[in-house]
Amino acid sequence: MTANSSTRLLKLALPLVSQHGFTRAALARSVLHLPTPHPEPLSDTAVSALFGRGDLARKTLLRAWLDGGVESMHSRPPGGGVSVKDALHARLAYNEPVLAHLPEAFALLAAPESGIPPIDPIPALKHAARIADEACYAAGDQSLRLSWYTRRASLIGIYSAAELHQLTSPQTAHSFLDSLLSTSAKIESSVEDVKLFSSYIFRSWAGIIRSKDVL
Amino acid sequence: MQRSLRLLPRVHRLARGINTPASDSSKSTPRTASFGFRTVPEEEKESLVKNVFDSVASSYDLMNDASSLGVHRLWKDTFVSTLRPGKKGPLRCIDVAGGTGDIALRILDHAREKYADRETTVEVVDINGQMLKEGFRRFKKTMYHNTPQISFHEANAQELTPTQFTDNTYDLYTIAFGIRNCTSIPDVLKEAHRVLKPGGTFACLEFSRVNNPLLSLAYDQYSFTMIPLMGTILAGDRASYQYLVESIRKFPPQPEFANMIRDAGFTTGKHVDGGAWTDLWGGIACIHTAVKLA
Numbered sequence: 001m002t003a004n005s006s007t008r009l010l011k012l013a014l015p016l017v018s019q020h021g022f023t024r025a026a027l028a029r030s031v032l033h034l035p036t037p038h039p040e041p042l043s044d045t046a047v048s049a050l051f052g053r054g055d056l057a058r059k060t061l062l063r064a065w066l067d068g069g070v071e072s073m074h075s076r077p078p079g080g081g082v083s084v085k086d087a088l089h090a091r092l093a094y095n096e097p098v099l100a101h102l103p104e105a106f107a108l109l110a111a112p113e114s115g116i117p118p119i120d121p122i123p124a125l126k127h128a129a130r131i132a133d134e135a136c137y138a139a140g141d142q143s144l145r146l147s148w149y150t151r152r153a154s155l156i157g158i159y160s161a162a163e164l165h166q167l168t169s170p171q172t173a174h175s176f177l178d179s180l181l182s183t184s185a186k187i188e189s190s191v192e193d194v195k196l197f198s199s200y201i202f203r204s205w206a207g208i209i210r211s212k213d214v215l
Numbered sequence: 216m217q218r219s220l221r222l223l224p225r226v227h228r229l230a231r232g233i234n235t236p237a238s239d240s241s242k243s244t245p246r247t248a249s250f251g252f253r254t255v256p257e258e259e260k261e262s263l264v265k266n267v268f269d270s271v272a273s274s275y276d277l278m279n280d281a282s283s284l285g286v287h288r289l290w291k292d293t294f295v296s297t298l299r300p301g302k303k304g305p306l307r308c309i310d311v312a313g314g315t316g317d318i319a320l321r322i323l324d325h326a327r328e329k330y331a332d333r334e335t336t337v338e339v340v341d342i343n344g345q346m347l348k349e350g351f352r353r354f355k356k357t358m359y360h361n362t363p364q365i366s367f368h369e370a371n372a373q374e375l376t377p378t379q380f381t382d383n384t385y386d387l388y389t390i391a392f393g394i395r396n397c398t399s400i401p402d403v404l405k406e407a408h409r410v411l412k413p414g415g416t417f418a419c420l421e422f423s424r425v426n427n428p429l430l431s432l433a434y435d436q437y438s439f440t441m442i443p444l445m446g447t448i449l450a451g452d453r454a455s456y457q458y459l460v461e462s463i464r465k466f467p468p469q470p471e472f473a474n475m476i477r478d479a480g481f482t483t484g485k486h487v488d489g490g491a492w493t494d495l496w497g498g499i500a501c502i503h504t505a506v507k508l509a
Contacts (some may be wrong), residue, residue, distance in 0.1 A: 005482045005508060006482055006485065006490075009385050009508075031414065034509070036509055038508075039412055040508070042414050043303060043306070043386060043414060043415075043416065044299060044303040044388070045302070045306070045416045046414055046506040048298070048299065048415075048504070048506035049416045049483075049505060050482065050483070050484050050504075050506050051484060052484070053299075054488065111452045163261060164424050
């Protein structure tokens with residue numbers, strides 16, 4: 001038994017999520033899929049011992065699943081690298097088998113460990129931010145300084161919207177993501193246009209003022 | 216704490232010169248064990264521990280509470296409620312080094328009060344007959360006396376009799392404040408692994424290393440000045456309290472002990488606080504949990 005076999009059990013538990021959800025039952029049943037399977041699922045005590053008490057165990061499973069999701073974004077299509085779009089689509093596709101359990105999972109993620117405040121938005125933001133960052137990384141994004149942030153911020157918005165959309169309407173999620181991406185590209189280019197145009201205006205006004213000898 | 220405190224009444228006679236450096240005697244004897252900061256031959260530690268336990272007075276509870284300010288009770292409560300015995304059906308438990316039945320009683324109470332479970336059983340094992348008698352007496356005051364739920368056995372944690380404690384038998388193995396006093400920790404772990412069922416849980420409550428430097432400073436001050444002082448005042452016995460404090464410092468820190476548990480064949484959670492182990496009160500005590508997978 002390797003030192004990391006609790007990690008191994010987590011890996012074995014991931015395929016069970018679609019059936020059992022992010023529950024302690026899924027973790028308990030992971031031992032049924034070991035190379036030498038156990039006759040019965042792990043006891044409640046054992047699940048606590050390995051993965052944490054109560055909902056902590058479910059969080060451990062959820063985190064492992066999220067980690068798997070980040071890895072899934074790097075799966076390259078045959079021939080060629082990954083674009084931001086591919087990465088985000090891959091991530092949405094990773095949600096599909098467990099879609100029914102996702103609302104509960106996100107609720108769990110937002111539930112603070114100590115009980116106050118009632119909802120903790122930080123994990124949800126982190127989740128989206130991590131995916132946006134990973135998509136940029138997978139696509140080899142080279143942006144620097146301010147655009148590094150704006151790029152990721154827009155992707156956070158886009159991915160969060162697409163994921164929310166996916167929860168209510170799984171069939172249209174991918175096309176919705178595409179439309180959001182193209183809209184954001186359009187917005188980006190129009191922002192650029194506005195910037196360019198305003199710089200013209202500014203320069204012309206500066207020229208007029210200078211020619212009038214005001215300054 | 217309880218376990219080491221049990222040592223107290225007799226230890227001072229056996230442990231004179233407790234502060235001599237560990238390396239002194241280790242050269243001459245090939246197999247040694249630590250007895251506080253002193254190193255003694257393995258056989259000697261076992262007999263030291265055994266002798267001491269045989270003459271233990273039943274008044275150590277007072278000293279326990281005095282020197283831990285009653286906190287050991289809280290730790291034991293936390294320890295048992297972490298394990299949630301009886302939540303999913305009855306468990307067959309073995310409580311090693313549990314002579315007075317502190318943990319056993321908590322396990323049975325937890326199972327009964329929370330989950331209306333009267334089928335969970337605990338076998339209390341201790342190397343010392345006197346402590347077991349104390350536990351037996353204590354259990355006579357409870358409803359568990361004369362039921363199959365509880366039984367007491369005299370045995371050594373390092374070599375549980377294979378005929379009595381057969382392989383793959385127990386769902387839960389607990390050892391609280393006991394493993395520190397054993398001669399060979401790996402042997403205890405090996406036996407624990409043997410008697411547990413696949414899927415069974417190993418749980419150990421023990422004093423451990425305080426990692427916060429400020430707390431550690433305060434705790435060191437407290438334990439090297441206050442505890443021996445209290446020993447002098449309450450029991451007229453400073454050296455044995457010195458042993459208590461020293462044996463705590465000699466016990467491997469959390470990550471090292473977690474490695475030992477894994478070396479015995481157990482599976483643990485992540486190698487951090489909250490995973491393989493859970494610190495209590497900043498690491499003054501620590502709960503280690505592990506599962507036997509195969």
